[in-house]
Amino acid sequence: MIKHLAIIGVGLIGGSLALALKKAGLVEQVTGYSRSQAAREEALALGIIDNTAESLAEAVSDADMVFVAVPMGAMQTVFEQIAPHLKPQTIVTDGGSAKQQVIDAARQALGNKFDQFVPGHPIAGTEKSGPSAAFSELYQQHRVVLTPVAETNKSALVRVRQMWQQAGADVFEMEVEHHDVVLAATSHLPHVLAFNLVGMLAQREDCDEVLRYAAGGFRDFSRIASSDAVMWRDICLGNRSAILELLQQYRSGLDKIEQAIRQDDGDYLIDIFGRAKRARDTRFADPDLKDNSEV
Numbered sequence: 001m002i003k004h005l006a007i008i009g010v011g012l013i014g015g016s017l018a019l020a021l022k023k024a025g026l027v028e029q030v031t032g033y034s035r036s037q038a039a040r041e042e043a044l045a046l047g048i049i050d051n052t053a054e055s056l057a058e059a060v061s062d063a064d065m066v067f068v069a070v071p072m073g074a075m076q077t078v079f080e081q082i083a084p085h086l087k088p089q090t091i092v093t094d095g096g097s098a099k100q101q102v103i104d105a106a107r108q109a110l111g112n113k114f115d116q117f118v119p120g121h122p123i124a125g126t127e128k129s130g131p132s133a134a135f136s137e138l139y140q141q142h143r144v145v146l147t148p149v150a151e152t153n154k155s156a157l158v159r160v161r162q163m164w165q166q167a168g169a170d171v172f173e174m175e176v177e178h179h180d181v182v183l184a185a186t187s188h189l190p191h192v193l194a195f196n197l198v199g200m201l202a203q204r205e206d207c208d209e210v211l212r213y214a215a216g217g218f219r220d221f222s223r224i225a226s227s228d229a230v231m232w233r234d235i236c237l238g239n240r241s242a243i244l245e246l247l248q249q250y251r252s253g254l255d256k257i258e259q260a261i262r263q264d265d266g267d268y269l270i271d272i273f274g275r276a277k278r279a280r281d282t283r284f285a286d287p288d289l290k291d292n293s294e295v
């Protein structure tokens with residue numbers, strides 16, 4: 001049971017955690033703070049939070065647990081501003097999509113309270129954002145990865161693990177660097193590709209005519225290009241080395257496909273496409289992976 005939870009950034013991720021814990025009856029009071037007053041008021045009106053705070057200091061000063069769910073580029077400022085106002089035992093955790101940058105920011109900003117910080121990442125979401133996008137079932141049967149470091153207080157880690165389990169998630173622990181490499185492959189690179197494709201088509205003069213004939217394939221591939229631009233800018237800049245490495249690999253694969261098409265090399269295409277199909281068909285038949293599909 002959490003007595004007083006503070007959500008900093010009451011959008012999809014922060015709002016959904018608040019709703020899940022409220023629904024399970026596992027939190028007594030939820031205070032919310034977002035930079036925009038409109039978001040704070042909307043979160044209150046939707047019953048996501050019980051009260052709004054007018055400042056970060058006010059939001060955290062009585063909290064037992066603080067969940068920071070703002071775009072990654074805003075995390076350091078938030079940590080700096082909450083640090084002086086945290087009670088000694090207050091646990092701070094986050095939902096940022098890449099972990100090393102957030103950990104570095106927390107280490108610098110939280111100072112001697114850094115041991116009470118538990119880095120986390122719910123591997124669940126949608127392309128929508130803001131309080132109205134939040135829903136209580138978002139984390140049901142989805143993975144949450146915690147990436148504790150040497151300094152992380154063990155009982156804080158246990159409390160954060162329990163909180164996510166109570167929200168319906170399966171909780172795993174991972175090394176920070178491994179997390180950032182893995183998520184660059186399965187989440188960050190696909191978003192970059194979708195943004196690039198949709199952005200490219202949107203620039204065409206005949207864009208409307210082209211999109212008139214788009215069907216399921218395009219819809220599946222492009223859904224995530226509706227995601228928030230600020231959030232994805234911050235992820236790309238915050239996990240730059242892993243993403244750059246993958247972009248290089250991807251570009252080299254694309255070059256080979258281009259060359260095969262140019263040279264009429266159907267065997268190469270069959271080989272590449274067949275291998276990808278077999279991998280996807282077999283891996284997605286794995287119930288473990290199915291559990292992680294979209295709600």
Ligand SMILES: NC(=O)c1ccc[n+]([C@@H]2O[C@H](COP(=O)([O-])OP(=O)(O)OC[C@H]3O[C@@H](n4cnc5c(N)ncnc54)[C@H](O)[C@@H]3O)[C@@H](O)[C@H]2O)c1
Nearest residue numbers: 009011012013034035069070072074096097125126129130
């Ligand atoms: N959207 C996803 O699918 C997803 C999944 C997992 C993790 N995440 C991570 O969770 C975090 C939040 O993402 P989201 O999808 O909930 O975004 P969101 O846009 O729905 O919500 C973010 C909230 O933060 C507030 N905010 C922005 N800057 C702020 C600042 N400087 N100070 C205080 N509040 C500020 C906004 O007003 C908004 O209410 C990000 O770090 C993102 O990387 C997102």
Ligand SMILES: O=C(O)C(=O)C[C@]1(C(=O)O)C=C[C@@H](O)C=C1
Nearest residue numbers: 097122123124125126127187224
């Ligand atoms: O399903 C989506 O729309 C998402 O973008 C969710 C998604 C992803 O799977 O890539 C996005 C960012 C995260 O940090 C975790 C999950």
